[in-house]
Amino acid sequence: MTRERPISKLFGYQATFTLLVFVALVAVFEIFTPGHTFFQRANLYSMARLAPDLGIVSLGIGILMICGEFDLSISSTIPVASFVFVQFLGIGAPLWLDLIAVLFVGAMIGLVNGVLVTRTRLPSFIITLGTMLFWKGLLYAASLQMPIGIRAWLQPGSWLENIFVAIIGGALPVNAIWFVGLAILLSAMLHYTKFGNWIFATGDNETAARAMGINTARVKVIVYIGVGVLSALVGLISCLRIESFTANQGVGTELRAIASAVVGGTSLAGGIGSVLGIFIGTITIQIIDNGMILLGLPAFGIGTFIGAAVIIFAVLNKYFSRWSTR
Numbered sequence: 001m002t003r004e005r006p007i008s009k010l011f012g013y014q015a016t017f018t019l020l021v022f023v024a025l026v027a028v029f030e031i032f033t034p035g036h037t038f039f040q041r042a043n044l045y046s047m048a049r050l051a052p053d054l055g056i057v058s059l060g061i062g063i064l065m066i067c068g069e070f071d072l073s074i075s076s077t078i079p080v081a082s083f084v085f086v087q088f089l090g091i092g093a094p095l096w097l098d099l100i101a102v103l104f105v106g107a108m109i110g111l112v113n114g115v116l117v118t119r120t121r122l123p124s125f126i127i128t129l130g131t132m133l134f135w136k137g138l139l140y141a142a143s144l145q146m147p148i149g150i151r152a153w154l155q156p157g158s159w160l161e162n163i164f165v166a167i168i169g170g171a172l173p174v175n176a177i178w179f180v181g182l183a184i185l186l187s188a189m190l191h192y193t194k195f196g197n198w199i200f201a202t203g204d205n206e207t208a209a210r211a212m213g214i215n216t217a218r219v220k221v222i223v224y225i226g227v228g229v230l231s232a233l234v235g236l237i238s239c240l241r242i243e244s245f246t247a248n249q250g251v252g253t254e255l256r257a258i259a260s261a262v263v264g265g266t267s268l269a270g271g272i273g274s275v276l277g278i279f280i281g282t283i284t285i286q287i288i289d290n291g292m293i294l295l296g297l298p299a300f301g302i303g304t305f306i307g308a309a310v311i312i313f314a315v316l317n318k319y320f321s322r323w324s325t326r
Contacts, residue, residue, distance in 0.1 A: 017316065018264050018277055022284050029291035037294055045171060047290055049241075052179035054256055055282040056234050059186050060227035061254075062261035062278035066190070067223050068203035068270030069117060069124040074231040074257065076135035077109050078250030081235030083143055086245045089153040095160045102236045103229050109135065110228020114221030132254070140247060148245040165240045175237050179279075182230070187275035199223065204271030259306060260285050263313045285309075 030038040037043055057074055064071055081102045088098040113131055117124045154161075166174045190196040201209040202216045209216050231250075238249055264281025266273030285306060292302045 018280050018284060018313070021313075022280055022287070025284065025287050025291065029287065029294065033291065033294040034296070038291065041171065043290065043294070045173070047286055048176045049173040051283060051286040052173070052175040053234050053238055054253065054260060054286065055179045055279065056175075056182060056230050056237075057227075057253055058257040058260040058278055058282045059182055059275060060223075060230040061257040062264065062266045062273055062275070062281075063186065063190060063199065064223050064227050065258070065261050065266050065268065066203045066270060066273040067199045067220055068206065069220055069224070070128060070258070071110075071113060071224065071227050072125065072128040072254045073109065073113060073132040073135060074227065075250045075252065075254045076132045076139065077106055077228055077231035078235040078238065078253060079245070079247055080109070080135050080139050081106050081232035082239040082245045082249050083139060083148075083247075085236055085239055086148045086150055089150055092153070095154075095158060099160065099236070102232050106228040106230070106232025106235075107225050108228070109231075110225040111221065113228070114224030117224070118217035118220050143245070143247050145247040147247075150239065150243050150245070161240050164237050175241070178233075178237075183275055183279045190275055195219070195222075200271055202270075203267075256285060256306075259310045262310050265313075268314065 026038070030036055057078075061071060061074065084105050085098055085102050088101050093101070109131070113124075113128055116122075116127045116131070120127065162174075164175060164178065168174060168177075190199060198209070198214050198216075198219045201212065201214055202219050206216050234253075235249065239245055260282040261273065261278050262268065262281070263284050264273070264277035264279070266278060266281075288305055288309060289302055292305055
């Protein structure tokens with residue numbers, strides 16, 4: 001398996017290629033943006049505040065893809081978690097209970113996905129597409145698609161906001177620290193623990209993994225729960241940052257998270273990838289998004305370039321994988 005090569009343990013061939021592209025993009029956008037504004041403090045701050053929302057979810061999705069599965073329902077888990085948060089605020093629940101409720105809801109959605117995928121043995125793409133539509137329908141019915149502000153119940157400067165969305169020194173968003181911290185924690189789990197070995201083995205060859213005594217169904221369910229918790233956390237952070245619940249929070253996140261993982265060298269077939277690669281892939285997607293806007297291109301056309309990047313990276317990663325196993 002891929003994990004046998006030391007160079008692939010933390011920073012594989014695919015992630016190395018992504019890093020080179022990352023450096024090239026940074027140089028190109030700094031040179032060609034009008035007024036060389038890419039490295040200006042305001043632009044870096046904007047990216048540092050927005051990238052973690054995608055990045056935290058991408059970490060979970062990338063690990064799930066290494067395990068050989070997908071989860072499209074995160075685009076519903078994010079607003080559902082946000083809605084649960086404002087509902088608990090509305091009944092006057094203490095903030096610690098709000099936090100537990102949000103993460104619990106995310107875990108339960110992940111558990112449902114994992115159980116359905118492992119019990120039915122249907123493609124996870126189909127199962128999570130169904131759960132995405134199911135939760136989104138319930139959310140729309142419960143919220144009537146109306147935004148709900150949080151300031152009627154939550155005053156600025158609460159400990160919850162200080163933990164998740166505060167700005168340190170007027171320049172460093174706390175959610176960026178969460179992104180980096182979770183990346184380090186999940187990297188240690190994936191690359192240096194027995195459970196991480198099980199994830200790689202399950203995604204590489206599930207039949208062989210079961211023959212080795214690995215409970216692949218349990219591994220998948222646990223990873224799905226992790227994805228649900230991370231998605232719920234993003235829903236909470238997003239709600240606190242914009243000071244409101246909106247029913248369209250998280251729209252398109254599932255595809256951008258998959259794109260981040262693919263750009264970071266994660267195989268669509270499972271068994272190959274790294275957390276560091278997913279981290280760099282997320283930043284790369286954010287840089288493409290931000291750089292195109294700075295170049296004056298229409299915001300609605302940026303998806304064209306991101307889609308092209310995903311295809312290019314997927315093809316190149318395939319050849320990198322073949323080369324690295326020779």
